[in-house]
Structure formats: structure tokens, C-alpha cells
Amino acid sequence: MVIREKHNACEECGFCTSSIPLLDGIPQEERREMLKSSPHLDMSEGDFLFYEGENVNTIWIIRKGTVKLTRSDIDGREQIVGIFSDSEAIWEGIFLKESVYPYSAVCMTDVSVCAVSMENFSRVLSDPRTARSIITLLSQKLHDANTRNILLATKSPAAKIAGLLVYHKERSRETHIALKLQDIAASLNLRPETVSRKLREFEKSGLITRAGKGKIDILDFEGLHGVYEAGRNEPSVGGEQNPKD
Template sequence: MSKHICNCEHCQHKLCAKNVPIFSLLDPEEIEKVVSLIVRRKYSKGEIIVLEGSSLGSLVIINKGRVKAFRHTYEGKEQILYIFSEGDFFGEKNLIINQKATYTVEALEDTNICMISKNDFQILLKEYPAISYKVMEELCNRLIRLENAVESMSIKNVEARISSVLLEFANKYGKPHSKGILVELPLSREGIANYIGLTRETVSRKMSLLQDEGIIEMVGNKKVIIVDKEALEDSINH
């Protein structure tokens, strides 16, 4: 990981763009150009950044914070599709295929974003093919994530779905801890339920079960320690 020059309060130093995966192949001069096109904005926890069905007309890149992307089903439930954090982007569907937002995006915590207008981004894509390549990479990764989600949701074994999600969070947000891996959950029980298509009660019951088995340990409502990662992995494949 290369050191970057950034000690400003809101990460406004130009070289920050270097840390955004889709711009990572650009050289400093090109980064400068990208940075000149960026508009910054801040959102507080709970604020809506994009509403399903609207057309934002910009690519949004997360600079700091976490957001959830979800849809409201007609039944009133929300289905969470993605959790985006630093370096992730969204709004690409509007830029690439002129499609209105397929999900609502809401800040899970205080969040800073960078926006590049449709026009500017299309120019960038043409000028720097390396960006296209990086975007394709990320779209592929997102496809894999959704393919896994579809498989996971077709699985009858609900415990395996919970294990999957806990491992996903552990890989993304986990930190070493004396008892295992400490994970700050980005979502409440209800959020987790909406992420994997269950009810909050079921999530609660199954997580308690995993705790009884000594596989995880809950620390308050917002943290979990993965005590036995292997057991968690095993419980997915049966």
C-alpha cells in the first residue's frame, strides 16, 4: 500500500483520488485532471443520497463512511443489495446505460462523497481506457457477489446464510482480537435480515444458536467476535 499525502480534514488533497480503485492506474497528472472535475458533498447518518427511480446523472464515489443500497418491495420490506464503503462507487448504471437508479442509497454513518458528472465521466472513459478496465473489474466483482447472493437465497439452510454474511462482514470489516476476529456490524439485526431475505426474529434466533455453539460471541448489539472462523466456514458447506 503506497503512502499518500493526505492530512486534510476531509481528504481534500488531490492525491486522495489515487486511492479510489477505478483511478488507481492513472498517473499523478491524470489524477489532477480527475480531481478538478470532482464535486464533494457530505451526508449524515440516515440521509438518503439517491432515491430509487431517480436519475442522479453523476458517478458517486465514497470517500468516507458506509452506505446501504436497497429496494422497497411492494410488501413494504426492504431488500438490501449492497453495502458500499470507502472507494466504492455507484450511479454507474445511469452513466453507462441511461438507466434510472435501481436502488435507494442511504448513509449508514456520516459519509463524504465525491461526484463526477455524467458528461465528465464519459469524457474520462474515452480519454483513459484504464478507467474502463477498472470499472469492468468492479462490475465483475459485483456480479460475483450477486451470484453468491442468489445461490445463498435459494439455499434452504438458513444457518448457512447467516454464516455467509458474518464471514463477509468479517472479511470486510474485521479486526484482530484476542478471542478471534472482532467485527463492527454495519447493519442491525433487522438490516441483516433485509440483506439475506429473512425476518429479524429468525436472524436473532440463529445468531443466538451460533453463540451457544461457541462459534461467535456477541458484544452488545453492534459487534460480534468470530471465535471459530473455520466452524463458520464449515457450516456453510453443510
């Protein structure tokens, strides 16, 4: 089990009651009552919210920071299956009986979260507005999964990286995209040196600039999107590419 030492009741959390899509369908007073008994946790970079194999019984609402969902392949290499940041919630499997996490959640930065138990959330599920909100979010999750599958099926490494940056920029409210080179590589099944080389090429072309360790600014969104679209259906040459090239 994960040991979480820093926590307090989330009684006056105006952020949680106003900015989280998962809670949009819940009347404000019911949200406040639900969150009064929900711990507010302050985690450090590298901490785990949960480990692969733990029972799913909590909705993790990210107030601030970035969390990656990760697991290891058969050779022990990290695979990133999702990245979540401000105002997003991790709740996959919460409605499935005896569900366990198929991945671990690791803080990529210092993170503040609210941990809402399934028991507390279940009390408000009977409201039709809540049901509509959940259906909308499930549709978004399906769209995100399809986007990830398209990126992984793309042959061109440059197009893969461009598509990932575009995807994160569209979802982010921040100026910078907070992605380290190793995280991009693990997300796309590419070698870190390949990612580094392509990012340098993007910088020379004026598409991006690196604002510091693990921070990327997009200077030409349309140009970067064009790289993705041009390479998305690019056929492989001379047989199947090595997926790590």
C-alpha cells in the first residue's frame, strides 16, 4: 500500500467544487458535502498515488500538478499509458466490481489531489445531471484512447512526437507542456535519443522551444500539427520499422 502522510480534510476547497468536469453534474451543495470527508493530499515528485494491483476504490482529483500512469513491459521498460494534470480526475475502473489498477500512478511534479471514496461518490450518482456528466467523460476517455492508438500506430517518429505535443497542448491550460524526454519516449515506444534528435529538429525549424528541463513551448502550433498530419499515414519503407527507432 502507498503511505500518504500529508493530508487534511478538503472542507473549503472552492477549486474542487467549481473546476472539475467529473463533478459538473453535481449540485454545488452536494459537492461540498461530499468533499468534506475527502482527504486533500500533498504529494512530492516521484511519490505514488497508487500501485499496480491495488484495489480501485478512490477517485483521484488532481488540483495541481502532473501524474503519469505507468507500467513495465516484459523486458522491464517503462510504458506510460496516460498523463493527467490540473482539473483532471483518475477514476477508471471505479464502477467495476473488485477492480484493480492495471498500472501505477507516479507524480511527475509536486501534486495536490483530493481523494474521493467510491462510497461518498455513490451517494450523488442518482442525480441525472451526474449521469450525463459521466457519460460525457466516458466519451472523452474513448476519444483519448483512440488518439493514443493512432499515435502508436504512426510510423514516423517525428509525426508521433508532434502529435503527442499537439495533444497535450490542446488539453493543457498551462503555457508550458511539462514532459521530460524520457516520458515522451516511454509514451510513444521510442528511444530517448530519437526523441532528443527530433526535438532538436523541431527547435531548428522554429516549431518549439525548450523552456527548461522537462518544459516545452509550442511556437508554431499549426506547423507542428502539419508535421503530425503529414506523417500520420506515411507508409513504412523497406518493411516494418523497429518500434524503438
